[in-house]
Amino acid sequence: MENQQDEERAIHDLLKRHPNGLSVTEVAEALGRNKHSTGRYLASMYAAGQVEMRTFGKAKIYSLAYRVPLPSLIQTMSERIIILDTDLRVLFINQASTDFLGVSGDRVTGQDIRYLPVSDPAIHDLCLLLADQVSDTEQVIEHAVENVSGEITYLHTRIIPSFDDGHRDVYVIVMVDITDSVTALEALRESEQQYRELVEMAHAIILKLDVEGRILFFNEFAESFFGYSKEEVLGKSVIGTIVPPNEMTGRDLRDLIQKICTDTDRYRLNENANITKDGRLVWFRWSNRAILNEDGEVVGVLSVGNDITDRKEMELELLSRKEQLERRVREIECIHRFVSTLDSKSTIGEILSELVRVIGKCWSEQGTAAIRITYGEMVCESGLPDGLPFIFSMPITVHGTPAGQLEAGFGGREEDPEYYESKESLLAKFAARIGWSLEWMEAEQVARRERDLLHTLLSTVDAAIFVLDPKGTILRINRRTEELTGFLAEEVVGRHISELLQKQEEINEVQAHIDTLLEAKRSTTIRAVWPGKDGRGRTIEWSNSVICDESGSVTHIVSTGLDVTRQVEYEDELRRCRSMLDRLLDGEKSA
Missing domain, CATH: 3.30.450.20 (PAS domain)
Known part of the structure; x- marks a missing residue:
């Protein structure tokens, strides 16, 4: 016989012919083997539950196990x-x-x-x-x-x-x-870090408010712009911190904020006055999106704001001269408003119900079994037969904290203490696996919410966004970029950004700017005319930043662009109006 399986099979056949049992010596003599190896094989079969052992004095009698x-x-x-x-x-x-x-x-x-x-x-x-x-x-x-x-x-x-x-x-x-759980948690942390880096490095104000208008999130650019630290504003109302109660025109901003928080769809885009910590009045254009809970109820508002103070001050200056110019110049065209188009599989309950079924099936062959899993207010059970109590109870731990209970009951015959102990140990393993499953499910839900929030952020922001790799290949663009360039995402993702340009000098300038970003690794701002797909140029003000990994190597280039074409036209118009007014005034003085 060549291996242990053959030896154990021979022992099994021998004991089958001797139902009253044999000693180690008798088995060894019958098979022609030494007592030492025969004893080792019998001990292995005993540990595996294949044979039973009785002792008579110093002798050990082995027989086949029939359980x-x-x-x-x-x-x-x-x-x-x-x-x-x-x-x-x-x-x-x-x-x-x-x-x-x-x-x-x-x-x-x-x-x-x-x-x-x-x-x-x-x-x-x-x-x-x-x-x-x-x-x-x-x-x-x-x-x-x-x-x-x-x-x-x-x-x-x-x-x-x-x-x-x-x-x-x-x-x-x-x-x-637990490799899958560890990998999922690491992926979640990496996704969360990338999301936070993108939010914090965006050249825009990003706020999250509850339905009462209290600030729940305040990004780094908001801290820098308004002069408040997160600790000074989180939990406080926007009214009295970054929003004054009333505008100079008398508009009640308290009423506006209340309407934005309760009827967000009617106020997806709005402009209003804001105030910094040092009392400086500024103007912002806000893109607002309602945050819904699982029941579809509004629980907050995500607001992304761009500073339009310069444009607003220019508008006010033009309006202040309107009375002097109304009979000499034509009416100045109103400021254009940008319009943004705003634009997971099994639930935890389904997973727990499946676990109840699996655990119940695992023990159903050994007698009647009843399983119940409690997680928060959720209860999943396989049914409790009459007279069968839940005799085992194990805590379910999620992220190191007790979060539920796994209970089991067995019946059909009287069980000895050792049998109950083995079941209790097995139940503890199931409870641990349920905890890991819940951690994984929660991690999946958090990752899905993070992805949804990132997608919402990119879709809602009223600015063009390019995400490039260090070579200049386009990884992602948002809807506003599609509107400004005329290219759809599926047309440009995977292509080098230079392929969107038409003139060689434009290509050289963009590549030189990418090289500078990779070398300097700090934010830059440029204004350039961007040729759209239709050949019509738009003046874009680009804010460019890089994202680096832990070693300091650049992994992404993020470019945020605002269409200032109309602003440039207003500046030219303002200069022309001033020149015309000066000539008219000089003419009146001469008369």
């Missing part, structure tokens, strides 16, 4: 489970563990875990770590294993002191792969 062993269930589980004796020898190891260690079960059963024949040094270090953590109290560790190919696996491991059916001390090692 459904719990190890048979454990063998098919995805968790990596190893059972050691007090000498740290492997009594039982399931398929998931042997696959992970890279060895077969017959090569490790009976071996000291510290000296298993593994080829990967990282796996050897893991075995030493597990052996070092074995103690009389339960141990919980989280660690990473990087194999020779560079692949990293994150493990959540519990080492549980227990005892077998013969009341001998054993140690149960349960290793759960």
